Amino acid sequence: RHQPLCGHPLQRRAGAGRKAKKPCTNKNQAHDIFPEYWIIKADKFNGKVSNALDEWIYFLKNSEILDTFSAKGLQQAKEKLDQLRMTEGERGEYQRYLKHLMDIASEQHTKQADIEDLLLESKKEGIIEGKLQGVVEVARNLIKQGLGNDLIAAATGLSEEEIQRLREERE
Structure with missing residues (x-):
């Protein structure tokens, strides 16, 4: 079939x-x-709150939220209602305040990212500096062994001028 x-x-x-x-x-x-x-007849609601749906109906009927309410999304609805109750001037001031808070948060986020970048860069530079110090130490030991600048340069990757400078520092 x-x-x-x-x-x-x-x-x-x-x-x-x-x-x-x-x-x-x-x-x-x-x-x-x-x-x-669902059709909710808020006018027939008796005001007795026993579950999350009752909290929402109470909110819709009375335009207020009691401190004991915990229904999901109710706090966001209260914040929106508070904004709608503001005058035009208050609402504009509130929007500027929210923008200011977002600007501060963005600035802090950028600063934190910059700090993390600097720390990473410093760590990389420290590793490079440490490797360079190790190469210089190897070159000094090879100088002590009496090897020539050309052999030390080949072994360490340092220039012959840098090796000569290390020889002069030793003397």
């Missing part, structure tokens, strides 16, 4: 020369396809 095909109002099967379409899901009932809606 063939399943009905989606994409065509008559849901006909794919015939010769046509690409087969995906079968429809078993969503044949309206409640399977459309979202569920």
